[in-house]
Amino acid sequence: MKPIEQMPISIKGFSLKLSDDASLTSSQRIELISKKLPELRKGQVLVKILASPVNPSDLVHLLGKYGLKAESGLFVGFEACGIVVHANAGFYGKYLVGKRVALSAQPGHDGLWAQYAITKAxxxxxxxxAISDEQASTLIVNPCTSVCLVERAIALGAKAIVLNAAASQVGKGVIRYATSKGISTIACIRNKQHAEQLIELGATQVLVTGDENYQQILQDACQKYQAKVLLDAVAAEDTARSLKAMPNGSTAIIYGRLTETHDPFGGIFPVADVIFRDIKIEGFWLAKYIGDASIWQVYRLSQKVQRLFTSGVFxxxxxxxxxxxxxxxxxxxxANNKSDGKVILKPNADEGR
Structure with missing residues (x-):
């Protein structure tokens, strides 16, 4: 690892190119640039990036539709693994120097698809x-979201959970973690080729959304298992359709918007059910959860997730x-085959550590 005085003056990374052209692919919305490494502000650390994955939230951000404003010229990428090489962040920052960490991008600043990144300590x-660079780079966004969603469902008294996009990494994590907690899962997928894998992971029942009698099968499953929490990564019509099949008093926790729509709002909710059936709708965004939590709350969440990785649950x-x-x-x-697994960028692959 290079001493700080030998850090490069400029670094390479992928930045965002804003465009209103809806036909552009994800790769046409980024460009590889070099720019000056900025100085650390108070509370920040400098990290040499070892590995950084692509998540659905990254793709939405490239479209300019994420909860954070898309800014041309900023490096993109929300999650990574790296080694902290310098800190301006008090005791915790000093403790981190030289350590390998999982990290999230600081909202409103450069992302992590780059050789080096600056973020909050x-x-x-x-x-x-015990966890490889590649697996560690995926430690925060999906596994932490899976754990938080299941624990929120438990807090709501759920005995069973309905989840859409169940073949996603968050969906698989939810199935594994919910099963370990004795919570039944009704996994909804678009492609039946993933059904067997989800059953092997512990899904109680797998439904294919394109089946002719899908709505009735979902309703029957919700009644059978008393599924009163929906974990919704799809949004739009799927939110209302799923809640229609669920018991009175159910809650939808919306944490994504995978529906391919150019609607900037992207939400369709069953208003009559909210009024007359005590249906509730709430959101979850991991970046806000981490931003609002104390360092020690996030650290405990991280330790829990790492134990799930090393034990083979995740x-x-x-x-x-x-x-x-x-x-x-x-x-x-x-972008076209998310269920195949993650793509991991290693921006310093030719340098080693």
Whole structure:
């Protein structure tokens, strides 16, 4: 690891190119640039990036439809694994220097698809040596979301959960973690080829949304298992359709919007059910959860997730590991084949650590 005085003056990474052209692929919305490494502000750390995955939230951000404003010229990428090389962040920052961490991008600042990144110290979580760089790079966004969603469902008194996009990494994590907690899962997918895998992971029942009698089968399953919590990554029509099949007093927790729509709002809710059937709708955004929590709350969540990784309960499916040169092609593959597994960028692959 280079001493701080030998850090490069400029760094390479993928930045966002804003465009209103809806036909552009994900790779056409980014460009590889070099720019000056900024100085650390108070509370920040500098991290050498070892691995950084592509998540659905990254794709939505490239479209300019995420909860954070898309800004041209900023590096993109929300999640990574790296080594902290410098800190301006008090005791915790000093503790992190030299350690390998899972990290999230600081909202409104450069992202993590770059050789180096600057973020807040409390967005960095030390990781055990038992977890590879590739797996550690996926530690925060999906596994932490899976755990938080299941624990919120437990707090709501759920005995069973309905989840859409169940073949996603969050969906698989929810199934694994809910099963370990004795919570039944009704997993809804678009492609039946994933059904057997989800059953092997512990899904109680798998439904294919395109089946002719899907709505009735979903309603029967919700009644059978008393599923009163919906974990919704799809939004739009799927929210209302799913809630229609669920018992009175059910709650939808919406944490994503995978529906391919250019509607900037993207929500369709059953207003009559909210009024007359005591249906409730709430949102979950991990970035806000981490931003509002104390360092120690986030640290405890990280330790729980890492134990689930090392025990084999959690494992991220990885399709391909690439460098800058091969990233564009791999990015477009992921955009069209998310269930194949993650694409991982290694921006310093030719340098080692």
């Amino acid at each position: 409390n967005y960095c979580l030390p990781v055990t040596d 494992k991220t499916d990885i399709h391909k590991v690439v460098d800058f040169k091969d990233f564009a092609q791999a990015l477009d593959h992921y």
